[in-house]
Amino acid sequence: MNSDRTPEEIAAERIVSDPGFAQRRLNEDLIAVAELGRTGSQIDPRTDAVALSEAIRMAADQIGFASPVEAATQAKRRLIELPVVERKSGSAIHAYHEAASATMRDGVLSLDDLLSDGTRVLGFQRQGQEAELVSISLSARIRVEPDGQVHLDSFGWPESPQHPIHSFNGSAGDHLTRAVADLYDPGMPLDRAMIMLLGATRSWPTDTDTRQERTRIAELVTLRRGELNGYVRQAETYALASASSGWYPACLYRSALENLFEAFLGSVSLSLVDMEDIEAIDEELRKGLPEAEAAVSTAVPLGIPPHHWWWGTATQ
Known part of the structure; x- marks a missing residue:
């Protein structure tokens, strides 16, 4: 690991x-x-x-x-x-x-x-x-x-979704607890922990002190650095396909990465992921998403932050 x-x-x-x-x-x-x-x-x-x-x-x-x-x-x-x-x-x-x-x-x-x-x-x-x-x-x-x-x-996944492919249930704490357990489990694919972390922060109370949880997540993700870079490569694959059938997975993976960087890793991201790879993904999204077929705003998962611009670019 x-x-x-x-x-x-x-x-x-x-x-x-x-x-x-x-x-x-x-x-x-x-x-x-x-x-x-x-x-x-x-x-x-x-x-x-x-x-x-x-x-x-x-x-x-x-x-x-x-x-x-x-x-x-x-x-x-x-x-x-x-x-x-x-x-x-x-x-x-x-x-x-x-x-x-x-x-x-x-x-x-x-x-x-x-x-x-x-x-x-x-x-x-x-x-x-x-x-x-x-x-x-x-x-x-x-x-x-x-x-x-x-x-x-x-x-x-539906290739032309009219509604979110992923729907989150339960509380932010439920998602965070599940994400931690998944990260501890070497047999659990990283992509599930990533979607659980996205589910946690989309409904995280703003007045909650989460420093301890964030530190633990950062430590666990660091131990799975190779898988994280594999996740980045998968995000790039989706970004390259975003003009045809891949707009939803491209946006989802990019949001999961941004959520991890912003909410949990902070500056640690720079030592785990080559940010030039993230910039390359964003460039592909800027080129491909405006051409995405059948991309509709009703398919954006609830609670996605407004500054995750890729969803808006796909559905404008």
């Missing part, structure tokens, strides 16, 4: 030192996808919405992506969007697809579009939970082709 080397850096070193590593890993991923047994389903796209959605629910465990490579790629890329408890069900590929099935099976029908070529696109949404303190909207989009073939088109 004290190493500054991130999982991404370790993986890169392995690829350089072992040219066959990437191909072996891909083969392992494709085997894992095949083991899911998602052989697909056949449904008449002309079926009415009620019957069609019911057929999809019944076939949820059989529906997968059209390409096994896409199935593996999407699972690895978007697993971090799931609540932590849903990420731990077997391998990343298994956990991701199991959560997708739960969304198709238990979610609310939120979309039913008929495309010009006869393809039906249906969307299902459900709420996941982080420690009963943060509700997370999850969305599965399914394509029913004109020939009846059914494929998973995407799964994860």
Whole structure:
């Protein structure tokens, strides 16, 4: 936990030192996808919405992506969007697809579009939970082709949210207590502690003496410096995609970082994170967010500080 080397850096070193590593890993991923047994389903796209959605629910465990490579790629890329408890069900590929099935099976029908070529696109949404303190909207989009073939088109956070993907429940103290426990737990991903810290400060009483809590958080985050820099890199990845489908995650990650710097780390931030990386993220946000598609102000989480300008830039 004290190493500054991130999982991404370790993986890169392995690829350089072992040219066959990437191909072996891909083969392992494709085997894992095949083991899911998602052989697909056949449904008449002309079926009415009620019957069609019911057929999809019944076939949820059989529906997968059209390409096994896409199935593996999407699972690895978007697993971090799931609540932590849903990420731990077997391998990343298994956990991701199991959560997708739960969304198709238990979610609310939120979309039913008929495309010009006869393809039906249906969307299902459900709420996941982080420690009963943060509700997370999850969305599965399914394509029913004109020939009846059914494929998973995407799964994860809604790509064009009309409401906040993250909704905070409980008190500031509840969120802070959970964040501290998460930071102490080496098996808990840093991103959950970051969202809990954001939930704590958005409703923190201004007359509360929080110096002790802030000091403890700073010490714990310092011990996870490598993961923090991995979080910064993920924020940059989202910022680069902010003009297309990534405006909400780009803003969320940037707010979580700003909240950590302002409320907990203070000047310690300068020794943990290269601020030139943060400036580069902001530059990408300034370029990409004005072009963001379907960015609406109703999707901004409640309590986000006004000076977190990236949300306004996306939704203006």
